[in-house]
Amino acid sequence: MSAREISKLLFTTVYPLYVQKAERKNRTKEEVDTIICWLTGYSREQLSHHAAINIDFQSFFDQAPAINPNTSQIKGVVCGIRVEDIQDPMTQKIRYLDKLIDELAKGKSIDKILRQ
Structure with missing residues (x-):
């Protein structure tokens, strides 16, 4: 997917997928x-x-x-x-966000995910 195509994906569509991915791995929407x-x-x-x-995503990150x-x-x-x-x-x-959600789904602690 090109940079232009990925930036035009709707955050509104992808956000619930992030939550579903986390919840499948016993993590929470709050996380x-x-x-x-x-x-x-x-x-x-x-x-x-x-x-x-x-x-x-373009507008989401621009704002x-x-x-x-x-x-x-x-x-x-x-x-x-x-x-x-x-x-x-x-x-x-966008890929930073994907990576952080992947780390959550793999069981990494929030402190480590947030680089604290």
Whole structure:
């Protein structure tokens, strides 16, 4: 999927899939929300609002209050590509989120996921 195509995916469509993935692995929606809020700077209320409206990833990240400065510590592979090597900034943010949700589903503690 090209960078342009991935940025046009609706966050509203993907968010419930993140929650389902976490819940299948006995994690919670609250943990998913914690991760997304940590990454984007959104409050839980702002996140709930964005999850309820039709917003694509491009707009979701463009409107984010503050991308966490510790994102440079997120490393690993998503869809066969190392997230730290992705050149397109928007695609990298989306893949950071994918990586964090993967870590949650694999049982990693929230403290480690949030690079604390």
